[in-house]
Every structure is written in C-alpha cells, then in structure tokens.
Amino acid sequence: MTPQDRRARADQEALDFHRYPAPGKVEVNATKPMATQRDLSLAYSPGVAAPVRAIADDPSTAYDYTSKGNLVGVISNGTAILGLGNLGALASKPVMEGKAILFKRFADLDAFDIEVDTEDADALIAVVRHIGATFGGVNLEDISSPDCFRIEAELQDLLDVPVFHDDQHGTAIICSAGLLNACEVTGRRIEDVKLVLCGAGAAGLGSITLMKALGVRAENTTLVDVDGVVYCGRTTGMDQWKAVHATNTPHRTLAEALVDADVFIGVSAKGVLTKDMVASMAANPIIFAMANPDPEITPEEVLEVRQDAIMATGRSDYPNQVNNILGFPYIFRGALDVQARSINHEMKVAAARALAMLAREDVPDEVALAYQGRQLRFGRDYIIPSPFDPRLIWYVPPFIAEAAMATGVARRPIADMDAYRASLRRRLDPSAGFLQAITASVQAAPMRRVVFIEGEEPSVIRAAYAFAAEGLGIPILLGREDVIRRNTLDLGLEGAAQTLETVNARLSGRNGAYAEFLYQRLQRRGYLRRDVERLINTDRQSFAAVMVALGDADALVTGVTRNFDQCLNDVSRAITPAPGGRLMGLSVMLVRGRTVFVADTSICELPTAEDLVAIAREAASAVRRLGHEPRVAFLSSSSFGHPHGEQPLRVRRAVELMDEQSVDFQYEGEMPPDVALDASLWANYPFQRLTEPANLLIMPAIHSATISTKLVQALGGATVVGPILFGLSKPVQICRLGDSVTAILTMATLAAFQARHP
Ligand SMILES: NC(=O)C1=CN([C@@H]2O[C@H](COP(=O)(O)OP(=O)(O)OC[C@H]3O[C@@H](n4cnc5c(N)ncnc54)[C@H](OP(=O)(O)O)[C@@H]3O)[C@@H](O)[C@H]2O)C=CC1
Ligand SMILES: CC(=O)C(=O)O
Ligand SMILES: [Mg+2]
Numbered sequence: 001m002t003p004q005d006r007r008a009r010a011d012q013e014a015l016d017f018h019r020y021p022a023p024g025k026v027e028v029n030a031t032k033p034m035a036t037q038r039d040l041s042l043a044y045s046p047g048v049a050a051p052v053r054a055i056a057d058d059p060s061t062a063y064d065y066t067s068k069g070n071l072v073g074v075i076s077n078g079t080a081i082l083g084l085g086n087l088g089a090l091a092s093k094p095v096m097e098g099k100a101i102l103f104k105r106f107a108d109l110d111a112f113d114i115e116v117d118t119e120d121a122d123a124l125i126a127v128v129r130h131i132g133a134t135f136g137g138v139n140l141e142d143i144s145s146p147d148c149f150r151i152e153a154e155l156q157d158l159l160d161v162p163v164f165h166d167d168q169h170g171t172a173i174i175c176s177a178g179l180l181n182a183c184e185v186t187g188r189r190i191e192d193v194k195l196v197l198c199g200a201g202a203a204g205l206g207s208i209t210l211m212k213a214l215g216v217r218a219e220n221t222t223l224v225d226v227d228g229v230v231y232c233g234r235t236t237g238m239d240q241w242k243a244v245h246a247t248n249t250p251h252r253t254l255a256e257a258l259v260d261a262d263v264f265i266g267v268s269a270k271g272v273l274t275k276d277m278v279a280s281m282a283a284n285p286i287i288f289a290m291a292n293p294d295p296e297i298t299p300e301e302v303l304e305v306r307q308d309a310i311m312a313t314g315r316s317d318y319p320n321q322v323n324n325i326l327g328f329p330y331i332f333r334g335a336l337d338v339q340a341r342s343i344n345h346e347m348k349v350a351a352a353r354a355l356a357m358l359a360r361e362d363v364p365d366e367v368a369l370a371y372q373g374r375q376l377r378f379g380r381d382y383i384i385p386s387p388f389d390p391r392l393i394w395y396v397p398p399f400i401a402e403a404a405m406a407t408g409v410a411r412r413p414i415a416d417m418d419a420y421r422a423s424l425r426r427r428l429d430p431s432a433g434f435l436q437a438i439t440a441s442v443q444a445a446p447m448r449r450v451v452f453i454e455g456e457e458p459s460v461i462r463a464a465y466a467f468a469a470e471g472l473g474i475p476i477l478l479g480r481e482d483v484i485r486r487n488t489l490d491l492g493l494e495g496a497a498q499t500l501e502t503v504n505a506r507l508s509g510r511n512g513a514y515a516e517f518l519y520q521r522l523q524r525r526g527y528l529r530r531d532v533e534r535l536i537n538t539d540r541q542s543f544a545a546v547m548v549a550l551g552d553a554d555a556l557v558t559g560v561t562r563n564f565d566q567c568l569n570d571v572s573r574a575i576t577p578a579p580g581g582r583l584m585g586l587s588v589m590l591v592r593g594r595t596v597f598v599a600d601t602s603i604c605e606l607p608t609a610e611d612l613v614a615i616a617r618e619a620a621s622a623v624r625r626l627g628h629e630p631r632v633a634f635l636s637s638s639s640f641g642h643p644h645g646e647q648p649l650r651v652r653r654a655v656e657l658m659d660e661q662s663v664d665f666q667y668e669g670e671m672p673p674d675v676a677l678d679a680s681l682w683a684n685y686p687f688q689r690l691t692e693p694a695n696l697l698i699m700p701a702i703h704s705a706t707i708s709t710k711l712v713q714a715l716g717g718a719t720v721v722g723p724i725l726f727g728l729s730k731p732v733q734i735c736r737l738g739d740s741v742t743a744i745l746t747m748a749t750l751a752a753f754q755a756r757h758p
Helices: 003-019 037-043 049-057 059-065 090-107 121-134 147-158 166-186 202-213 254-258 275-279 299-305 328-337 345-360 365-370 392-406 417-425 430-444 458-469 481-490 494-499 511-525 529-538 540-549 564-572 609-625 646-660 673-677 679-684 702-715 741-756
Strands: 071-076 110-115 137-140 163-165 195-198 221-225 263-266 286-289 310-313 449-452 474-478 501-503 555-558 584-591 594-599 631-635 666-671 696-698 718-726 732-734
Touching: 003 458, 003 494, 049 059, 071 090, 071 121, 090 110, 090 328, 090 392, 121 137, 121 147, 137 147, 137 328, 147 163, 147 166, 147 202, 163 166, 163 328, 166 202, 166 263, 166 286, 166 310, 166 328, 166 345, 195 202, 195 254, 202 221, 202 263, 202 345, 221 254, 254 275, 275 299, 299 310, 328 345, 328 392, 345 392, 392 417, 430 741, 449 458, 449 540, 449 741, 458 474, 458 481, 458 494, 458 741, 474 540, 481 494, 481 501, 511 529, 511 540, 529 540, 540 555, 540 564, 555 564, 555 741, 564 732, 584 609, 584 702, 594 609, 594 702, 609 631, 609 646, 609 696, 609 718, 631 646, 631 673, 646 666, 666 673, 673 679, 702 718, 718 732, 718 741, 732 741
Parallel strands: 071 110, 071 137, 137 163, 195 221, 195 263, 263 286, 286 310, 449 474, 449 555, 474 501, 555 732, 594 696, 631 666, 631 696
Antiparallel strands: 584 594, 584 718
C-alpha cells in the first residue's frame, strides 16, 4: 500500500468514525428522571421557578441548582485549527466536539462546544463575555495569535470563572513537565539548558513563558518564527508578545540557533526541523516536535542521525506523547471542584510539576496493559504519563485545587483531600476502562484470525474494517466475493475492498477436509455424508465453525442476521463445550463507577441448584480472566429465607452446595440485588460473608437475567456488553440481531481476547 493509499484509508476511517452510527461525537443526557407528570412539573414549569428565584437572589446558588459547576464551554473561532490554519468556525467543530468529549471521558466534566463565526477579537470577546456565566470554566481553543492573548486576558478580567486558552497554557504545562523530566533523564539542570523554541504563536509563547518561570534562563533561549530568530531590534513580523522574548543573539535562522542547543521545542509546522539541524545539536538532544497533525520532524528521521535523542511528538502513535490532552481535563477538574475564579500561574506550575512527578512513579500493570503490554519505566521513552493512565484523574486535580486554595482563588475550598481523591477515583468511566483494557490486551497479542460469518452485511464489513484498522487482528469475511466487494465499495471503503480477506464457502479448497471432520462428529447423530457436505457447502455457520475447530481461524463472530439459538445450534455441530467447562452467557453492566457481571444470561433456562453452582464457578473464572476479582451473589427475590417460597429454595441449596466445595472466591446468598450491591443494607445480616458489595450476580433463571439486563439498558445510564459466551472449546461470540457496528466490533474484540486467554 502506498503512503497515499494509507493516508486515504486513514482519512476514510476518520470520516466513517465521525459519521456513524450518529453524526458527530456528543449527545446530551438527563441526570434527573423525566418520566412522570411530577418529574416534569419539578424539572420545568412550575417547579423550575424556585431555583430561578434562588439564583436571582444569590447568583452563587447557580452552582447548587444547575450543572454550571461541572460544565465547561469549549469555545473557538477556528482561526488556528491544530496546525491546519484558519479554516473557519464551523470547520473547527469536530475538534471542539472532540475536546468536549475528552473532558467527559477523562475527567467526567460536561462540556459544550461553541463555534463563534467571527475573526474580530472584540466581537468574540463580546459573545463569550455574555455567555460566560453559563459555565464553571471557559476553555478557549484554536484561536490564532496574537489575538488569543488579548482575548484571554480581557475575558478573564470580565468573567468570574476560569478562562484558559488551552493552546497556550495546556501545551505549556505538558511540555514543561516533559522538559523537567527530560532534564532529569539526561542529567541536566534546567537553569543550564540552551533551548530553541520554534513557533511564536499561542503554544510557543505560552510554553516559553512557563519554562522561564520553571527556571530556564532568558539568555539561554532563542525564539524562532516564520521570519527566523526573534532577536532584539527585529522589526518585521513583531508584536508586543514576541518582543518580550527577543534575545541579543547573532543567530538569524533556526539552523544557526540549533548548533549545540540542548533542547528543541516545536509548536510551528510540519517538516520545519531537518536532520542536519538535529545532527548539529548537543549530546543527548531533547526534541519535542509537537505540531499537529504532522510534527516538525518524525522520530524515524531523528533516529537516522541521532541515537542519543530524547524524542517526543504530539501524536499517540509514537512514545512520549506531549499533547495537551494530558492537561486540560485534570486542570479544569481541579479548578471547578473548588469553584475557582481563574486558573492562575501557581495552578499551572502545580499542574506541570504534578505531571512530571507522576511519570517518575512506578507504573501499575493496568497502565502497561493499556499500552499494549509495553514496559513503561521512567526514562528516555517515558518522560510523561500516558493519556490512558487511570491515575491522572485522582493524582493531578488535587494539586490544582490546593494551589487554587493557597492563592485565594478558590470559592469553595476542599477540607478533606483524601476524601476528594477517593471521589475522583469514582469518576472514571468504567466502560471506557473495561473495553480499553480488553482492546489493549488484544492489540498486544499476535494477530488472531477472526471469521465474520455474515461477511456480506454492510455493518459487518464496517466492523471488520475497523477491527483490522485498529490492529485487533485479521478479519476474514465469509460470503460471496463479488457481493462483499460491491457492498464494501458502496460503503466508500475502497481501501478495505482491496485488503480485507474474504472466503467463499462454496469455492473453498478446504471443503473436503471440513466435510470429513464434520462427518466424523455427526455420523452417529443421524447425518449422512451428503448431509454434512451440503452443510459445509451451503451453511456458512457450519463452515466457519469447522474452520475454527480445525485451526484455520482463531475465533468467529455471528448473530447479526440470525437468532441466538440458531447460531449456537449450528456452531455447536463442530465446536464442543470445553472439557469440564460450563456453557453460559456473561453480561457486563457498566454503570457509573461500577462494573457488575451477570450470569447466566443466555443458555440455561431454569438452572437447578447444581447448575447454579457450575454457572457461578465458570463465571467467576471468566470474570478473573477479564481482570476483576469476583465476589459472587446468588440472587433471589428473598433475603436469607424471607419471604418463604419455592423458588428461593433452589438458590439457598446452591449456596449450601458451594459451602461443601472448596472455592477461591467470595460468595453469598440467597439475596436480592439491592442487598447484594449495597453494603449499607447489611446491618440486618451480620452473618453475611462478603467483604465488599458483590460484582458477579448469579441469576435464579434466564428470564430474570434477561429482563434485568435489558431493563437496565432500556432505562439508560448503563452500558451493557454481551452476553459474552463462555465455556466452548473455541472462541465463539454471538451478537444480537441487528447489532450496531460498535457492538459487532466489541464482540469480535472479545472473541479475539478469548483466543488469547483461553
Ligand atoms: N501537541 C500539542 O499539545 C499542541 C500542539 N500544537 C501545535 O502547535 C502548532 C502551533 O499552534 P498554535 O500556537 O496554536 O498556532 P499559532 O497560529 O498561534 O502559531 C503558529 C506559530 O508557528 C509559526 N510558524 C508557522 N510556520 C512556521 C515555520 N515554517 N517556521 C517557523 N515558525 C513557523 C508562526 O509564525 P508567525 O508568528 O511568524 O506566523 C506562529 O508563530 C500547531 O501545529 C498546533 O497543532 C498546539 C497546541 C497543543
Ligand atoms: C492539540 C491541540 O490543541 C492543537 O494541536 O491545537
Ligand atoms: Mg488546539
């Protein structure tokens, strides 16, 4: 594939990502019920009048009665979108939506994106001034310099909430943290480094200012822009903000300035730094090429001329990602949690030092897991925390909050910092963490071959395409080549049409071997040889199941166009239950702050006590493989014998049977879900043995399992993954009829995960 093809493929993938299943990346959710007449009368008229009057009397109560305190405005006019230039307000919307959703994903902050269609700084100031009170903080983004400096300063004077231009200060904070650590790794004192910063715009001037505050000497810095070195006395292309950093130097070009320099910071444009310039730098040069989406120089180019360099870029596909994504979620989290009036210098310094310190701490396994098993240890390739590091949310904001409190800009100081840290830990979105860990583990494994049985379906083609593009494995689309190709082209996935592997069961050269395998298995179950030949030639499920059974593929995914029972029946002709295993469905409910597993959600209709025990054991082992320590609750409508009834007896018997066995996980029952999940209800049951609320619920029957998981899903507020099939000797996952592309991709990822962790 040529570089142009690769680029076109990546572009198409990004367009598809933004377009499907719903255009864009953001939606709004209610935090209060809106179901009954009473709800409506409280949420809207007449009830809403009460908080209206309260806020009119005392504006500070807006933090109590509205979402202001957790809300950020992400505001741009599109005059400097990434490194793409002035492409207008509307074109900046994907970036601003992206930032809004990153606020949510990483710091549980809500954010609205607002694109203001004006290049007039005063007009932009007027707009933001009049909407600013809506938010707990304002994040200005991708506004060109030098207007951005005045816009931010004037708005901060006008508004009583933090106004923070992320391209200036977010970038400054991250690259200062990286610089502190790069100096540590190379044994330099920050006061001694000779630093050249290319790009005298928002990011550049923000960064040079903060680096000087952290100890870099003014006389050791050289600022460079399109016109070359910013020297004292230069008259072209100057303004008051650049003039502050002009130096007395004979150098006039970037190449001259870089000879023997220790550090290059690039926040300018693609390709600005050449290999010759890198070669001329001092020993162990520190190079941060941060222009987006394409850096000033690539790590590969640097490596060609310098093996001793510490290299960072703004991109996620290289080590040392120095990108403001590491900062803004946590800086705003800390600031909003103390209702700060601004994000001042001390808070920025605290953020830079906190990020630098976090990178020096031991990296827990789950962080390594999220980074494809790469060993992360403080050093040349790890000078800054990784964006998926789950510690960021509870590690960084307390430093910001403390600095705000110490400098008098906190309206609501935090008294108990330990309790605050604990509350921050609960903010992590468990669905993101759960799927991220599974995905990363799959990406780290050798590429598994996963058969997508309904390979002609557009949604399946798109899922297979994403599966390959994300490096999750090698998808094989089963179906007629011409139909798959036509549908792939209709989807606009030209690249996929050339690269995705397809297998047509009718034309495969393996039919003879597959039929023989199936005949050996089915000859005493009423099948003639010609019956199995027909199955292999015409039934894709049977064909794919034999493919996996014989090791021609590692896993399979089906169910998008056929019902569960039919799929399981077909596949089971070739794939047997694992020896000693128990076939069962495990669903994962991801609710704010919690991951709760439920079993059996797909196979055994009315389990006996013995069945319940077997399900609990298989499910506990599956939960462990998924990275959680199981605490089992056997669910019932009764709590430990009350009220009496026929059905609870079965569940109580299951617990008695468990007591007779040796198991290495906690379990308890019979109990209803509220008692299982809420420790505050345990006072009446001092004998119960769970040490913490259960996270694996064993359902008394399939109807209660299905009804409860679907109910939770239908009511919203929770993500339900699965049922995930466990207990077969080969990985098979069955989607739900008509599943979305994302759901199919998730099931394929889980199948590949099982292939890795059998
Ligand atoms: N990794 C990260 O986290 C971040 C990266 N960035 C990236 O940094 C870059 C700049 O962003 P931002 O500061 O917001 O943009 P601005 O438009 O405010 O500034 C761009 C600056 O780069 C200078 N410049 C442009 N081309 C060259 C060149 N060929 N040689 C030298 N200097 C040049 C401009 O010079 P002049 O003043 O003469 O026009 C200007 O000073 C972008 O690529 C952006 O994506 C930004 C923020 C965060
Ligand atoms: C990351 C960012 O904010 C930028 O490139 O503009
Ligand atoms: Mg930006």
